Amino acid sequence: TQLLEQSPQFLSIQEGENLTVYCNSSSVFSSLQWYRQEPGEGPVLLVTVVTGGEVKKLKRLTFQFGDARKDSSLHITAAQPGDTGLYLCAGWVQTGANNLFFGTGTRLTVIP
Amino acid sequence: GAGVSQTPSNKVTEKGKYVELRCDPISGHTALYWYRQSLGQGPEFLIYFQGTGAADDSGLPNDRFFAVRPEGSVSTLKIQRTERGDSAVYLCASSFGLYTEAFFGQGTRLTVV
Numbered sequence: 001t002q003l004l005e006q007s008p009q010f011l012s013i014q015e016g017e018n019l020t021v022y023c024n025s026s027s028v029f030s031s032l033q034w035y036r037q038e039p040g041e042g043p044v045l046l047v048t049v050v051t052g053g054e055v056k057k058l059k060r061l062t063f064q065f066g067d068a069r070k071d072s073s074l075h076i077t078a079a080q081p082g083d084t085g086l087y088l089c090a091g092w093v094q095t096g097a098n099n100l101f102f103g104t105g106t107r108l109t110v111i112p
Numbered sequence: 113g114a115g116v117s118q119t120p121s122n123k124v125t126e127k128g129k130y131v132e133l134r135c136d137p138i139s140g141h142t143a144l145y146w147y148r149q150s151l152g153q154g155p156e157f158l159i160y161f162q163g164t165g166a167a168d169d170s171g172l173p174n175d176r177f178f179a180v181r182p183e184g185s186v187s188t189l190k191i192q193r194t195e196r197g198d199s200a201v202y203l204c205a206s207s208f209g210l211y212t213e214a215f216f217g218q219g220t221r222l223t224v225v
Binding site: 004006030031033040041042043044045048086088090092099100101102103104105107 | 116145147152153154155156157160168171203205210211213214215216217218219
């Protein structure tokens with residue numbers, strides 16, 4: 001059983017379209033992170049959200065942390081081919097395990 | 113170097129052999145993590161070190177897997193009697209501690225034939 005479920009698992013869109021990726025859990029997280037990973041590379045951190053309801057923007061990317069700190073979303077506006085990659089959410093569980101849990105991943109392909 | 117370094121980048125081994133994977137974390141980072149990633153999936157937690165000690169090894173799949181970090185810096189992941197199912201990319205990450213940004217290495221692609 002995965003602690004963090006992402007949807008969709010695969011997403012293929014045309015350049016210029018908008019998209020949203022979801023990350024859901026039944027657990028409460030003290031903070032949640034979004035990473036992007038390209039083939040042959042390790043994940044690279046995009047953003048960390050800490051406060052329930054927090055919204056952060058990074059150019060065309062908007063990240064939101066759910067009020068209950070159990071879920072998050074990543075919205076990309078006007079997607080570009082350079083956005084292609086594997087998007088991963090990851091979170092620190094509020095109590096218990098001392099490690100960073102990763103989601104199942106969303107593989108995004110932006111077609112020129 | 114400035115980032116997390118993992119060696120080798122690729123390792124092909126025969127079923128039943130022993131392998132060691134090395135991770136050089138960012139200098140000053142006390143926390144070190146090992147993950148295993150299958151193609152197209154999210155990283156799966158294996159073990160977390162705080163300093164020299166394994167603070168959480170609950171992700172190690174069985175007793176064939178073992179990891180050490182004797183001086184609180186470099187870590188080695190050791191896999192005995194490798195099986196084809198062990199084939200994956202093994203990722204290492206380091207950070208200043210819990211709840212801080214984790215920086216990943218490029219990974220070691222292990223193939224067991």
